[in-house]
Amino acid sequence: MATPATTDEAMTTPQPEIPGGWSDFYDNRIDPIIRYAKRNPPLIVGLSLLSVLMIFVGLGHLFYDHEQFRPLSAPTREAPSWEYPFGTDTQGRDLFAVAIRGTPLTLRIGLIAGSVAVIVGTVVAFLAAYYRGWVDSLVRLFVDVGLTIPPLLILVLIAINISGGLTVDQMGLAIATVAWVFPARTIRAQVLVLREKSYVEIARLSGSSGLSIIFKEMMPNLIPYITASFVTSVAAGILASIGLEAIGLGPFDSPTLGMTIFWNIQFSSIILGMWWWWLPPVITIIFVFVGLFMISAGLDEWSNPRLRKSV
Amino acid sequence: MVSPAAETASEHDEITRPQTRLQVLRSAGFMAVALALYRSYVFRRFFFLLFVIWVAATVIFLIPRLSGQDPVKEKLLLEAQRGGALQSGLDDIAKTYQARLGLDQPLLVQYRNYLYDLVRFDLGPSISFFPRSVNSIIADSIIWSIGLLGTTIILGFVIGTLAGALLGWPRSHGSLQFLFMPFLTLAAIPQYLLGIILVFVFSASWALLPSFGAYSPGTLPEWSFGFVLEVLEHSILPGLALLLGALGFWAVGMRGMMINNQGEDFMIQADAKGLKSRRIFFRYGVRNAMLPQVTGLALALGTLFTGAILIERIFLYPGLGDILFQAIRLSDFFVIRGIVMTVIVSVAVATFLLDVLYPYLDPRVKYTQA
Numbered sequence: 001m002a003t004p005a006t007t008d009e010a011m012t013t014p015q016p017e018i019p020g021g022w023s024d025f026y027d028n029r030i031d032p033i034i035r036y037a038k039r040n041p042p043l044i045v046g047l048s049l050l051s052v053l054m055i056f057v058g059l060g061h062l063f064y065d066h067e068q069f070r071p072l073s074a075p076t077r078e079a080p081s082w083e084y085p086f087g088t089d090t091q092g093r094d095l096f097a098v099a100i101r102g103t104p105l106t107l108r109i110g111l112i113a114g115s116v117a118v119i120v121g122t123v124v125a126f127l128a129a130y131y132r133g134w135v136d137s138l139v140r141l142f143v144d145v146g147l148t149i150p151p152l153l154i155l156v157l158i159a160i161n162i163s164g165g166l167t168v169d170q171m172g173l174a175i176a177t178v179a180w181v182f183p184a185r186t187i188r189a190q191v192l193v194l195r196e197k198s199y200v201e202i203a204r205l206s207g208s209s210g211l212s213i214i215f216k217e218m219m220p221n222l223i224p225y226i227t228a229s230f231v232t233s234v235a236a237g238i239l240a241s242i243g244l245e246a247i248g249l250g251p252f253d254s255p256t257l258g259m260t261i262f263w264n265i266q267f268s269s270i271i272l273g274m275w276w277w278w279l280p281p282v283i284t285i286i287f288v289f290v291g292l293f294m295i296s297a298g299l300d301e302w303s304n305p306r307l308r309k310s311v
Numbered sequence: 312m313v314s315p316a317a318e319t320a321s322e323h324d325e326i327t328r329p330q331t332r333l334q335v336l337r338s339a340g341f342m343a344v345a346l347a348l349y350r351s352y353v354f355r356r357f358f359f360l361l362f363v364i365w366v367a368a369t370v371i372f373l374i375p376r377l378s379g380q381d382p383v384k385e386k387l388l389l390e391a392q393r394g395g396a397l398q399s400g401l402d403d404i405a406k407t408y409q410a411r412l413g414l415d416q417p418l419l420v421q422y423r424n425y426l427y428d429l430v431r432f433d434l435g436p437s438i439s440f441f442p443r444s445v446n447s448i449i450a451d452s453i454i455w456s457i458g459l460l461g462t463t464i465i466l467g468f469v470i471g472t473l474a475g476a477l478l479g480w481p482r483s484h485g486s487l488q489f490l491f492m493p494f495l496t497l498a499a500i501p502q503y504l505l506g507i508i509l510v511f512v513f514s515a516s517w518a519l520l521p522s523f524g525a526y527s528p529g530t531l532p533e534w535s536f537g538f539v540l541e542v543l544e545h546s547i548l549p550g551l552a553l554l555l556g557a558l559g560f561w562a563v564g565m566r567g568m569m570i571n572n573q574g575e576d577f578m579i580q581a582d583a584k585g586l587k588s589r590r591i592f593f594r595y596g597v598r599n600a601m602l603p604q605v606t607g608l609a610l611a612l613g614t615l616f617t618g619a620i621l622i623e624r625i626f627l628y629p630g631l632g633d634i635l636f637q638a639i640r641l642s643d644f645f646v647i648r649g650i651v652m653t654v655i656v657s658v659a660v661a662t663f664l665l666d667v668l669y670p671y672l673d674p675r676v677k678y679t680q681a
Contacts, residue, residue: 145366
């Protein structure tokens, strides 16, 4: 319970110099966060799940020889032992090293896809909702079409047409090209609501420029929605990447979670009883998805106080 | 668009009290106008369907052109690497194939031919199984996909919605609440992971159920009781994986909607009228909370279809997903393109049908938006 609270604090509060010293700082800054965290258990659970993964990856990078993630670097088909804590696979990868190297790669795909998608989506949403007119009609048409076409299929086409297959970063970018529609839709709806608020009206009447209204008046109120869209997009990006990898369109030389799943299916590890091969990626993926899901549920509570049962 | 005619009609209705013949005629006219506009909604929605398919077809046409790769040559190179075929005549072979497939013509002519073929539902020949058409390959496999997917989407939606409604209903038994966390987890994790876990539990550990295929290897498909049983047995695990994921997803959504409904005036009124609990639950609670679920179903269809493709890949179930995987392995571009197009069209048509049926579920939509 302690870990996520501290990460939360590290993330959200800069360290200001308050004259009252530590106790004042605690009362003003840390205590409200802890009290808020107690009220929002999904956020805590979500952040802890992801923290556990990050700590595992971090410690692994520091204390374990993680270069053995390549095939033929270890004896094949060994059950877990002191030497190989997660065992080895049919092609002689050290699966502990695979877990250490692969988890951040998969998260990286999700982060690239999620951040590009949210940035593009936000810009498009603002263009559409703030300026309206034909821009808005065009964006709405694009978004409606994009929501009907399953993104994975377009990704399949992109992936088979890139010779030599996608690298990890290319995969993130490719996913972003189809993933921006959802954030664009959510944020556009919010901008439309904000546009009609009286404080925006006042800012407009007092002669603020469009950009100043967007950044000074609207952005602060949109941050919760943008953050929530970001978390959802990261999850969607990871989901799409694992899907692509499972049907054999992933980066074959990278030990991502999805590629590990792919090799598992390819060599039918489940039927062969090699539980140590498929279990770690499955558990890691469950941690990632449940973690992101919980965080987005927690953010929902933050941005939509009406959902609160007790204050 | 509706408003001028509709409003005057309703105003008159209020003013003229007695049921005159004129009024009956007028309300009949009102119905006719409403019906026409509703039809126009269907038509507009239908044009949007065509537009979506056209955009998808164009994107599918353009992506390979943008990458500048040649599917035929790519395939031949792969074959040459694998089978050690003659490297020297490769360019000539490629040219012959390209001429035969019309790939040597100008881009716009190719685009026209491609759209023309698409309108006739002709997806072209397969490269790997050359004389065979993509249509026949897809026709053989799509039945399996439709069976698996149709059953699980409908079952998952119905059971999940009901379970979610019970979870969000304050009068249901308290022990039900323990189901919430499992449902949340099921909703969050991808279905193919459930598939892996199910194979481990039911096939690898206990050897209760077959882990791959739609029927045992060596059996010939035929219409007999034994064969149907065998197919059912093979479909349990992939079906269960799809079903459990969908169940969690719909239950979590429905629970939220039911809880939101609780404070609404119509719920309090129904309670105050002393209606039976069962009636309040179905006619007032579920009836209203279900509407966003149906909208959600229309939005989730694409995800559900692609989820099923991955499940078929894991279970080697001979539907579209398995064929897609084979085609990717053999880099058979035309089959891949055909499957992508088929799935996009199916999702678009299914979404269209749901959108058109929606006004029947939500009477408010019929006259205002239609």
